[in-house]
Amino acid sequence: MDTFPKCSVCQLQFTLKGPAPYLLPCLHAVCETCVTSAAGGVISCSTCQRKVNLTDTRLPTDVVRQKEIFHLTVKHRPTELLCTNNDDGNQALCWCQECEEFLCEYCQNMHSSFKLTRKHVLQNFSDMVPTVSNIPAFCSIHKHHLLYLFDKSCKKLICAKCRFDDHTHHEAVELDVVADTVTKQLDHRKNELSKLQSRQQSHMQSIRQGTESIHRTQNTLKETIGHTFQSLRSQLDQREKDILIDLESQTKETKSTLHARLNTCEEDWKTCTGLLDYINTILLYASKSDLVELESYVGDITRTYLETAAPESYVVPSAVFNTNSLSKLKSNISVFGAILPREVEEESVKDKDTQTDDDFIEDLEMKHKMCIKEKETTEKRASKTMDVLLGVARECGVHLLKSDVVDRSMVLKCIHLKFDKDRVNLDYVHINTEGDLVNRKSGTRPAGEGRLKKYEGTCSTAPLPQAGCPQYWEMLNRVSLDKPLTETNLILEVGVCREEQRDVHHYISKQSRSYSMAVSRCTTHGGICRQTWKEGRYVLCLPDTLPNTAGTSHTLHYGLIYDDTRKKIVFIDVKENKVIWTIDNVDPSQPLWPMFGVYNSYLLTVSMTLVVGSDINMTEEKKAIIVKALS
CATH class of the missing domain: 1.20.5 (Single alpha-helices involved in coiled-coils or other helix-helix interfaces)
Known part of the structure; x- marks a missing residue:
């Protein structure tokens, strides 16, 4: 049983009749067999890995563990105990502490009958508990004398005869003291x-x-x-x-x-x-x-x-893969994303991560004004300071639409939107491991109680804030047609709407207080077009978005701007670098929620990636398009 102590060398359990335990200097026990068979006279304790040289160290018998083994045997293995009074092989039932004998039923009765042992206390095995024995031991030299004194000089127990024989001049005190x-x-x-x-x-x-x-x-x-x-x-x-x-x-x-x-x-x-x-x-x-x-x-x-002239060898126009700035890109990657201690991290990314967007814009405005003031005397220094500020701004997803103007109306915030995974309509779509919205059912993820039940897509995790400046995000859509579209089949939809309009229908285009752009097959043009909708009404159709043929695979890249100050929403085709549609007089009194939908999994495959924050590639050409659309 695991309750019995084990030898710290061979890991075998100690038993009452087995090898005696010896006490190591580390207070762990080793059996007599391991002591006598130690190779080179050295024992290594497996519990604490301490080595003991037996030629220099005398190991005492571990009397405490012997008594522990005795009581554990009485408690857990009483059937192994035989009568030691007559060695008749009978099963022992009790223990006499004075005689230190196991007694069977017969010897127990005899023990209680003899006048000499009548007053001995016999303990039944079931009633035995660990107790400190007050019965003194006999001297090993003078057999009939009790050890009741302790010699402080020799540090050993002695009897009365020892006291007067070999320990006369030593200081001795009583054992009890x-x-x-x-x-x-x-x-x-x-x-x-x-x-x-x-x-x-x-x-x-x-x-x-x-x-x-x-x-x-x-x-x-x-x-x-x-x-x-x-x-x-x-x-x-x-x-x-x-x-x-x-x-x-x-x-x-x-x-x-x-x-x-x-x-x-x-x-x-x-x-x-x-x-x-x-x-x-x-x-x-x-x-x-x-x-x-x-x-x-x-x-x-x-x-x-x-x-007839023999055909000349045809010179194939050569093409090269432009790897300009590749070494710089590799260098930036090699140092990107270091893990910093918290105190260093907080200090080094304080301006980018701990400030709110409004605080950052106000700080940018103030420092820009200071730069303009300093420009009169130190133009070079001001230009360098502004470059640093603009570099930090770009890392935060904030861009100046006009480099010479720093005010809220000319600051574009590439906001950090996220697909709401808890609201996605898993009956039609799901968000894959790469974080993309795809027009396929989820085979593993269970549906939540707050999910959309009609709209075939999802919304953002939060509505658009009242920022007082233009807010921008992009959607990268990969579309593959399995078969040609023959009806008014919807491919994808992006836009914004009020909270109560998010789950009224399969799409938001025809809902009031909604502004959206959809890509679908158009019966008017007979192909796949971009259609724009405002508050439930059809507005505009732009044809030839992608070929309507089986096996067609195409990437559609759109951007959306919301400016609550100018009350405008702008849809941009990023690949074509042009404005699709500008909506004026948008009511900003109530929060608007970005919406994302993908459709018709039996006809095509759609994968929509949300591009936000510093992930957006904000070019000067794109800035010019945005400025023109907001003017």
């Missing part, structure tokens, strides 16, 4: 150790809490790092796709020309090969008269082919 003193010392040490243990317990709890805190921080940062690098990978993947599309577009015409030339050359080669084969046949089988008759016919055909 020494035992009481040692007991008090042990109680004191016990209390001190208990206090130390409590402090260690508190310290361990503090370490565990710190470990849990570090674990939570690690998980949070791991999620942030994963999202950040997934976003970077998505951008790199999309950039790769765009470059491959450009490459395909550039090489398609050249490959078509080369293919036509190759077909022509192959036909000429086949004709020439046929003529050669026929001439070889003539030379093999034709008679002289046949040769004369065929010479004119074959000669004319041969001259015709020989006079």
Whole structure:
């Protein structure tokens, strides 16, 4: 049983009749077998890894553990105990502490009958508990004398005869006095150790809490790092796709020309090969008269082919992959995203992460005014300071639409929107592991109580704030048609609406207090168009968004601006660098919620990525388009 102590070397349990336990200097126990068979006279305690040289150290018998083993055997293995009074092999039932004997039922009765042992206290096994024995032991030298004195000089127990024989001039005290003193010392040490243990317990709890805190921080940062690098990978993947599309577009015409030339050359080669084969046949089988008759016919055909100019080698226009700034990009990646200690992190990212957008804009305005004031005397210094400010602003997703004007109306905030995962309508769509909204049911994620039940998409996690300046975000949509669209089939939809309009219908285009742009097949133009809607009314249709053919795969990149000060909403086609539609007189009195929908999974595949904050590539051309749309 696991309750029995074990040898700290061989790990075998001690038993009452087995090898005796010896006490190591580390207070762990080792069995007699391991002591006698120790290789090189050295024992290594497996519990604390301390080595003991037996040639220099005498190990005492561990009497405490012997008594512990005795009581554990009585409690857990009483059937193993036999009567030791007569050694008759009978099952023992009780224990006599004075005689130190196990007694069977017969010996128990006899023990209580004899006058000499009648007053001995017999303990039944079921009633036995660990107790301190007050019965003194007999001297090993003077067999019939009790050990009741302690020699302080020799540090050993002695009897009365020993006191007068070999310990006459030594200081000796009674055993009870020494035992009481040692007991008090042990109680004191016990209390001190208990206090130390409590402090260690508190310290361990503090370490565990710190470990849990570090674990939570690690998980949070791991999620942030994963999202950040997934976003970077998505951008790199999309950039790769765009470059491959450009490459395909550039090489398609050249490959078509080369293919036509190759077909022509192959036909000429086949004709020439046929003529050669026929001439070889003539030379093999034709008679002289046949040769004369065929010479004119074959000669004319041969001259015709020989006079035809042989095709020259075609020089293929070369193309290169522009890796300009690649080394700089690699260098930036190698130092991007270092994990900093919290105190360093808070100091180094204070301006970007702890300020609100309004505080940051006000700070930018104030420093810009200071720069303008300083420009009169230190123009170079002011320009450098402004460059630093604008660099930090771009990292925060804040851009100046006009570099020479810093006021709220000319500051564009690329806000940090998120798809609301808890409200997504899982009957039609779901958000995949990459964070994209796709037009497929979720096979694993359970639906929440607050999810949208009609609208085939999701909304943002929060409404648009009253920022007092233009707010901007983008949607990158990858669309693949499985089959041509034949009816008014909706592909995707983006826009804004009031809270109560979010889940009224499968789409928000026809809802009041909503402003949206949809991509769908148009019966008027017979193709796939971009359609705009304002407060439930159809406004505009722009044709030729993408080909309506099976297997078509295309990327649609749109941007949306909301300016509560100018009361405007603007839809932008990012790839075409043009404004799709500008809505005036938008009512900003109630919050508007960004909405995102993807549709018709049986006809096509749609994957929508939300591009926000510093992930947006804000070019000067894009700024110019936004300024013109807001003017």
